[in-house]
Amino acid sequence: MDILFRRTRHLERQIDEYLDLVVQGGLVFKQGMRYYLAGRYDEFEERLARLDRIESKADELRRGVENELYTHTLIPESRGDVLGLLESSDKVLNQAAFNLKEYSIERPAIPESLRPLFLELVDAAIAAQEAMVLAVRAYFRNPAAVRDHVTKTLFNETESDRAGERFRREVFAMDLELSHKAQMRHFALRVDSVADLAEDVCDRLAIAVIKRSL
Amino acid sequence: MISLFLLSGLFLGWSLGANDAANVIGTAVGTRMLRFRTAALIVSLFVILGAVISGAGASGTLGRLGAVDALAGSFTVALAAAVTVTWMTRARLPVSVSQAIVGAIVGWNLFTGVPTDFNVLGRILATWVFCPVLAALLAVLLFLPARALLERLRIHLLELDATTRALLILAAAFGAYSLGANNIANVMGVFVSASAMPNLTLWGLPSLDSTRQLFLLGALAIAVGVFTYSRRTIGTVGARLTRLTPMTALIVVVAQSLVLFLFASEGLERWLVTRGLPTLPLVPVSSSHAVVGAIIGIGLAKGARGVNMRVLGRIAQGWVATPVAAALLSWAALFFMQNVFELRVVTPQRYEVTPAVLEHLASRGVVIPEVEALSGSTFTSAASFRRALPATGVFRREPRMFAVMNAAEVHVTRIDSLWLPARLDTSRFGAGALAAIKRLHGESFRHRWQLNEALAAQSEAWRPATGWGHQALNKELNRMREDVQRTFAEPADSP
Incomplete structure (x- = not known):
């Protein structure tokens, strides 16, 4: 059994580590934004540097996983879906890093006056990004549980849309x-786009999980 | 000469490899879980093992449907079946080698006038319906618990993939073994009655008798078919009928292999008989039928939305067309062989209508004035006897014809118990059965049924069984009878 699963377990760990990142x-993005709004710029810059490191580490892991999936022709039926999921969730992370x-x-x-709303x-x-992960x-x-998490993601994405719209209306009324x-407006839309990208991942997931069901 | 005639059997073996191997590994290669070369290697190896080790079970049934007894006849029958299979494969119709060979044998029966045993034919036709139904049932029985289990176990996608891959390799090996065991009879069955080769011993392995040598050759031809052509036929049935995931692909292979195994296993039959359970007929069934049945079973378990009904209709058409086309082609080819190439496609067979025959028929409830009118006549071939019988009334019914012709068939035997140990494998007979043969020492019989009756009168061991499991016991009895008939056979013109 160990021989059978050695490569698999290694890959599983890599995928899990990637999703942890x-x-x-x-979370680092959230902290960074709080420090920025509080004017604690040093701590903000430290978060930015940390997010950069996380992002490049995640890229590295993702490429490794993709490489291994292809070279060993693993999960041939779901490979396209898995790669799509990894890449599109990477975009969410990239977007957060880019924003910061x-x-x-x-x-x-x-x-x-607008800081609480922001x-x-x-x-x-x-929250949308976390539910997406x-x-x-x-x-x-556990494909059966995907639906619950997708629903949560979509809910948070709508909340983020709503908050973003309110923020822009209030800005333009000032x-x-x-x-x-x-x-x-530009910065509000930027933050909202993190949730939008998480929604894209979930759209892919909804299809992929149907294909995975027996 | 034998090797030349065997070519058509090898051609049929090749087409079986090209066509049916795709059923065993098609889903695995189609879902890209196994590489073609790996799959082909496993299948070739296990087809050969299955054919040589367990091939004998299903071949007896084909022999009883029509004992094609001249090499040129076997050649033509196998050729007709092979051409039908190749032609249908090229026309992209899913095709069953079993159906083609059965059709071709019936074509031989029709051409030569040898009566068709409707009992055996009926049993074979029933398996064509029963086999896909059984495969569907097994697939559902595997699918539902597998799905429930997977939902509960929450195995990681990658681990599931590795497990499925390993199981697919095992299933392909099992499927190939079952295919070899069950379907080698399709490829080489028609040559069994017509050829005899000396025993062969290779590298100190257990020696191979004539039948097993034929099976080995046929299996090698299947292996060649797997490597050279099956790649093109892979996935045609499975992929077009419904979408399969690797796990359902595995279930399809396992269900199909189980069906082939159940219809080929003499061991299982004995096990069931000794426990007083009903048995399955050991008939060559079609892996194509089984695969389609299994896929539909899974489709239905999922709610029938995924099954492509148009493709299913086309498959059903192929199932009707194959045996009919093979029978017609076989008939036409035999006509050419006999009349253009002047080859003997059937061994001449004498028939005599004597008072003893009429009495025997009467004792079995067959009293027909037209046959009684022929009392005292002899015929030198099945065809001429058949022509003498009016093709009206009761004779339109093949079972009656079969009973009459079987009773009248001349098969001279003279029991000489001195030959017993030298010519007969006495280990297969019980003490009572052997004693009965010895008591008949010096006696002669003109018909098979006379010998059977004389033996039955001597010992319980030679009487047909009744009750639970009698089919399998009687099959063994038939085999013993055939052994004795072959051992003590004499030319038909001796007194």
Whole structure:
């Protein structure tokens, strides 16, 4: 049995580690945003650096897994689906890292009154990402549970949309420079896109899990 | 000469390899779980083992359907079946080698006038319906618990993949073994009555008798078919009928292999008989039928949405067309062989209608004035005897014809118990059965049934069994009778 599963177990661990990194990435993003809004820029920059490391480590792991799946022709029927899932969940992580970097570069000034709403948006987007990772994990071990996690992801994605829309409406109702308003809108949409990308992963999952069912 | 005539059997073996191996490994290779070369190697090896070790079980049935007794006849019958299979395969119709060979044998019976045993034919036709139904049932019985178990165990996709792959290799080996055991009779069965080769001993292995040598040759031809052509036929049935996951592919192979195994296993038959349970007839069944049955079984268990009904209809057409086409082709080819190439496709057989024969028929409830009118006549072939009997009334019914012709068939035997140890494998006979033969020392019989009756009068061991499991016991009795008839046979013109 050990010989049969040696390679498999190694790959399983790699996939699990990769998904751990995606979750960690989301949490680091959330912390980074809190430090940014609180004006604790040093800690924010430290989070940004950490997210960068997480992102490159995740890329490395993902490539390794993909490589091994192809060279040993494992899971031939579901390989396309698995690679699609890994790559699209990587995009979620990349988007989070990219966002944080833009804050570091542009340093947008988010009005004090809108900060709670902005945090609400960030929380919803990252909650969507976390639920998405649970859904991907369930795909490998317990396809029946995928549906629950997908539902949770979609719920959080809608919440993030709603919070994003409210944020933009309030920004444009304020007495600010149009350029400032436009920058606020850009950053709100950026955060929301993390949840949108998580939704894309779940759309793929919904199909993949049907194919996996016996 | 034998090797030339065997060519058509090898051709049939090749087409079986090309066609039926795809049923065993098609789903595994089609879902890319096994590489073609790996799968082909496993299948070739186990087909050969199955054919040589357990091939004898199903071949007896074909022999009883029509004992094709001249090499040119066997050649033509096998050729007709092989051409039918190749032709249908090229036309992309799923085809069964079993059906083709049965059709071709019936074609030989029709051409030569040798009566068809409707009992045996009926049993074979019944398995064509029963075999896919049984495969479907087994597939469902495997599928439902497997699904429930997998949902409970929550095995990781990758581990499931590795397990499935390992099981597919085992299933392919088992499937190939069963295919060899069950279907070698299709390939070489028609040559068994017509050829005799000396025993062969290779590298100190147990010696191979004539039949096993034939089976080995046939199995090698199947292996060649697997390597050269089966790649093209893989996945045609499975993939078009419904979508299979690796796990369902595995279930399909296992269900199909079990069916082939059940219809070929003499061991299982004995086991069932000794426990007083009903047995399955040992008939060459079609792996194509079994695969289609298993796939449909899974489709139904999933809710019947996934089964492509149009493809199913086409498959059903093929099942009707194959035996009919093979029978017609066989008939036409035999006509050519006999009349154009002047080859003997049937061994001449004498028939005599004597008072003893009429009495024997009457004792079995067959009283026919037209036959009584022929009292005292002899015929030199099945065809001429058949022509003498009016093709109206009761004679339109083949079972009656079969009874009359069987009774009138001349098969002279003269019991000489001095030959017993030298010519007969006495280990297969009980003490009572052997004593009965010895008591008949010096007696002669003109018909098979006379010898059978004389033996039955001597010992309980020679009387047909009744009750539970009698079919298998009587099959063994028939084999013993055939052994004795062959051992003490004399030319028909001796007094």
